[in-house]
Structure formats: C-alpha cells, structure tokens
Amino acid sequence: xxxxxxxxxxxxxxxxxxxxxxxxxxxxxxxxxxxxxxxxxxxxxxxxxxxxxxxxxxxxxxxxxxxxxxxxxxxxxxxxxxxxxxxxxxxxxxxx
Numbered sequence: 001x002x003x004x005x006x007x008x009x010x011x012x013x014x015x016x017x018x019x020x021x022x023x024x025x026x027x028x029x030x031x032x033x034x035x036x037x038x039x040x041x042x043x044x045x046x047x048x049x050x051x052x053x054x055x056x057x058x059x060x061x062x063x064x065x066x067x068x069x070x071x072x073x074x075x076x077x078x079x080x081x082x083x084x085x086x087x088x089x090x091x092x093x094x095x096x
Contacts, residue, residue, distance in 0.1 A: 052081040056078070058076045
C-alpha cells in the first residue's frame, strides 16, 4: 500500500504553510495517522508534530452530451494535514 499519493498545492494550503507550518497530502483511504506520520518522516526527513485527517465522499456529477444525460460519481479520497516542528519545512520543487 502506497500511503502518500500526492501533495495538495492550493492557495488555501499555501496560507496554512506560511502561517502555521502545515502541509497537506492526499493519502490512501486505508492509511491511519501513525502510518502517514512514518511515511512523511521517511520520505522527507522531517519531524512531524501532528497529523489531522479528513475523508471526502465522492459527489454526483451529471452532464449533458450527444448521447444524452450521463451521470457519474467523483472518486472519494482522504486528506491529511501535517504539522511540522518549528524551523523544518518540505520543499516540493527541489524533490521533483
């Protein structure tokens, strides 16, 4: 199981990073906080102070096409907000 899927880089997350030293990742929906903390510390070599998780359920989407009305569902996902120790940071752009 790959715990970390990808980091989320949005304006809201950028504000969290600047003010509170928090980073946000999309994670596997089966991963718990202990596994997420271990994966972050192994991959980026930082000290994690806290992990907060949120589950998002997929929403229904409907669209009109030539073939008629097509309806489907957006995938569900789990998001983790990671708080790092003061003075430590994760640089996503140098690790690409």
